[in-house]
Amino acid sequence: MPALTAALKDEDIATRENAVLALAKIGPEAKEAVPALGKLLLEETTTRRMRVQIVTTLGDFGVVAKPAVPDMIQAFADEKLEKELQDVQKVGALNNLMKEGFQKEGVTLTLDIVRSNVLKKVDKEFQDKNVEALHKIGKVTVPFLTKRLGDGNTFVRWGSMKTLALFGPQAKAAAQSLYFYGRQEPVAEIKKDAEKAWKKVTNQL
Numbered sequence: 628m629p630a631l632t633a634a635l636k637d638e639d640i641a642t643r644e645n646a647v648l649a650l651a652k653i654g655p656e657a658k659e660a661v662p663a664l665g666k667l668l669l670e671e672t673t674t675r676r677m678r679v680q681i682v683t684t685l686g687d688f689g690v691v692a693k694p695a696v697p698d699m700i701q702a703f704a705d706e707k708l709e710k711e712l713q714d715v716q717k718v719g720a721l722n723n724l725m726k727e728g729f730q731k732e733g734v735t736l737t738l739d740i741v742r743s744n745v746l747k748k749v750d751k752e753f754q755d756k757n758v759e760a761l762h763k764i765g766k767v768t769v770p771f772l773t774k775r776l777g778d779g780n781t782f783v784r785w786g787s788m789k790t791l792a793l794f795g796p797q798a799k800a801a802a803q804s805l806y807f808y809g810r811q812e813p814v815a816e817i818k819k820d821a822e823k824a825w826k827k828v829t830n831q832l
Contacts, residue, residue: 628659635663643667644677651684658691665695668702675711678702682712697767758786762793769794773801776808776821784808785817792824802828 631653634646650657650664667673668681682699685692702708761768768790775787791798791805802825809821 628653628657631657632660632663635660635667640672640674640677644674644680647677647680647684651680651687655688655691658688661685661688661692661695664692665698668695668698669708678708678711697765700764700767701770758789758793761786761790766794766797769798769801772798773804776801776804781814781817784812785814785820788817788821788824792820792827795827796830798828799830 631646631649634642637643637646647664647667650660664681664685668678673681682702685695685699703712761772772787772790775783776791778784778787788805788809791801805821805825805828809818809825812818812821
């Protein structure tokens with residue numbers, strides 16, 4: 628296993644691809660390689676074919692691949708990488724992993740939640756559950772929640788603000804965007820929540 632994990636960091640692309648394929652054949656018993664697979668997913672030199680194989684492999688590993696979930700979330704949050712991984716979305720590898728590894732208090736984290744599609748739901752109770760779910764993933768969600776503060780959909784903006792507020796100072800990187808989009812927000816109630824979120828992330832509440 629150490630040899631295959633080391634091969635994931637090799638400069639030669641073919642060597643890395645072969646290592647990913649070998650780990651896929653081994654299955655969950657190759658869990659020691661999970662962190663390295665997660666990092667390889669985000670490498671600029673990683674090919675589209677390799678990324679698809681990595682996510683599929685991690686999905687097949689199931690709950691033992693949990694340490695790589697933040698890297699997978701980051702990949703799906705990146706517009707370029709998300710486009711490359713569209714085929715994986717169809718087979719649901721990430722959904723399977725997140726359902727197994729992040730089901731807490733009746734809230735199941737799925738790919739839709741990661742992509743914030745569910746924040747478009749009008750039902751407030753349902754949206755609040757998914758805001759809670761995004762918060763439970765951890766502060767790795769902060770960068771792409773920040774991007775969604777300027778979304779054209781009212782509920783995506785609102786849900787993003789609510790989630791960032793839950794992080795408090797951990798989401799300090801979003802302060803400038805919260806201030807900017809809060810001032811531009813046309814809906815009074817959301818504007819008020821944006822101000823509260825800004826105060827929480829800047830530790831003024």
